[in-house]
Amino acid sequence: MPTKITQVTPVTTDINSLFVSPTQVMQGEGVISQAGETISRLGKRPLVVGGKETLGMMSDYLKPVFQKFKLTGAFDSYAPDCSETSLKTLSKTTQDHQADLIIGVGGGKALDTAKLLAHQQKLPIVTIPTSGATCAAWTALSNIYTNQGAFQYDVPLSRCPELLILDYDLIKTAPKRTLVAGIGDAIAKWYEASVSSGQSKATLTIAAVQQARVLRDILLQKSVSALDNIGGEDWREVVNATVLLAGVIGGLGGANCRTVAAHAVHNGLTHIPAAHDALHGEKVAYGILVQLRLEEMLQGNQLATTSRQQLLKFYEKIGLPKSLEDLGLSQVTLEELRRAAVVTCHPNSDIHRLPFKVSPEQLLSAMVSTLE
Known part of the structure; x- marks a missing residue:
C-alpha cells in the first residue's frame, strides 16, 4: 500500500506577505558568548531545544551566558524526531518551565522543531545552527516527520526567527560531512528556482532566482578550497552561503520560489x-x-x-x-x-x-x- 501523507491547513497570511529574514543576525567567532544581552531582551526563561548530544555540548556555551544575564534556562530534546509527538512533549515542557523564549540549537530538524514550537506557543525564537548543513536557522518554515523519520508535511510559519546566531567557532567543530551536505542542499536552490520561477516577472522573485545563480557559482568555485581549509576565508564564505544566502533566496522568493x-x-x-x-x-x-x-x-x-x-x-x-x-x-x-x-x-x-x-x-x- 502507498504510504499515507497527512496534510494540515497552512498558516493563513496575506498572499503578498514575505518573511524575508531574521530580525537580527549575529555572526563571528565566539559570538555566542557576546549574545547574552540580545537574548535577555527577548526573554528571561529560555527553553533550549535540540538533540540530546547537542544539548550536552551547548550547555557549555549557554550556561555561562544564562548565569551572567540571570536567565533561568531549561534544556529538552526533540526526540524521537521533528514530529507531532515531540512537539506535544515540548509544549508541556514549555508550559512547565513557564518559558518565554525558545532557543533552537543543532541541525535542520532541531531548528525546525524549535521554530514550530515557538510558533505554536507564540514565543520569540533564537536559532543557533551547529553546522553548515541547512538554511533552517533562517527560514519561516518547518518540516514535520513521523517518529520514524518519514516526511509528512511542511508548515509555513508566521515569521523568521528574532535572532540567528552563527558562531564560526561552533560550526568548525561539526563533521566535514555536514558542510558537504549543506552544499548539496544549498546548490539545489538554483536548479529548482530556475525551473519554478525562472520566467517570473515579479521583481523580488527575479532577485531570488538571480541570487540562486550567485549561490551556485560561489559553491562551485569555493567548495573544494573551503573543505580543504576548515576555518579559512573560503570556508567562511561557503558557510555563509549554505546558512545565510540560501535563506535569503527562500525569503525573497517566498511561495513563488519553491523547491x-x-x-x-x-x-x-x-x-x-x-x-x-x-x-x-x-x-x-x-x-x-x-x-x-x-x-x-x-x-x-x-x-x-x-x-x-x-x-x-x-x-x-x-x-x-x-x-x-x-x-x-x-x-x-x-x-x-x-x-x-x-x-x-x-x-x-x-x-x-x-x-x-x-x-x-x-x-x-x-x-x-x-x-x-
Whole structure:
C-alpha cells in the first residue's frame, strides 16, 4: 500500500506577505558568548531545544551566558524526531518551565522543531545552527516527520526567527560531512528556482532566482578550497552561503520560489528506512540529478544533460552522492523504490512544479539512471 501523507491547513497570511529574514543576525567567532544581552531582551526563561548530544555540548556555551544575564534556562530534546509527538512533549515542557523564549540549537530538524514550537506557543525564537548543513536557522518554515523519520508535511510559519546566531567557532567543530551536505542542499536552490520561477516577472522573485545563480557559482568555485581549509576565508564564505544566502533566496522568493523535484525526491526517500543514514543535503543533492534526468528524458533538454555532467564532476570532488548506491541504497528492493516514487509524486508534492507531468514509473527510471 502507498504510504499515507497527512496534510494540515497552512498558516493563513496575506498572499503578498514575505518573511524575508531574521530580525537580527549575529555572526563571528565566539559570538555566542557576546549574545547574552540580545537574548535577555527577548526573554528571561529560555527553553533550549535540540538533540540530546547537542544539548550536552551547548550547555557549555549557554550556561555561562544564562548565569551572567540571570536567565533561568531549561534544556529538552526533540526526540524521537521533528514530529507531532515531540512537539506535544515540548509544549508541556514549555508550559512547565513557564518559558518565554525558545532557543533552537543543532541541525535542520532541531531548528525546525524549535521554530514550530515557538510558533505554536507564540514565543520569540533564537536559532543557533551547529553546522553548515541547512538554511533552517533562517527560514519561516518547518518540516514535520513521523517518529520514524518519514516526511509528512511542511508548515509555513508566521515569521523568521528574532535572532540567528552563527558562531564560526561552533560550526568548525561539526563533521566535514555536514558542510558537504549543506552544499548539496544549498546548490539545489538554483536548479529548482530556475525551473519554478525562472520566467517570473515579479521583481523580488527575479532577485531570488538571480541570487540562486550567485549561490551556485560561489559553491562551485569555493567548495573544494573551503573543505580543504576548515576555518579559512573560503570556508567562511561557503558557510555563509549554505546558512545565510540560501535563506535569503527562500525569503525573497517566498511561495513563488519553491523547491521542485530535488527536495521532493528527498521527501520520498525518507520513507525508505535504509535512507535515514544519509543526511538531508545528501538526499537533496542526489535529487538534483534525478530532476535533471527527468528534464532530459521528458523534455529532451540538452542543457540539463550538460548541467548534470558538471554536477557529477563537482560531486566527485567534494563527496556528494551521485547514485542510489552512493546513498547506501544498493540493497533496497524495487518495491521500496517504487513506494518512494509514489510518495514523491503525491498530488501535493512540489515535483509537480516541473513544467511537465511526471509519473512514479518515469521518476523511478530517472532515479536509477543518474550516472548515465
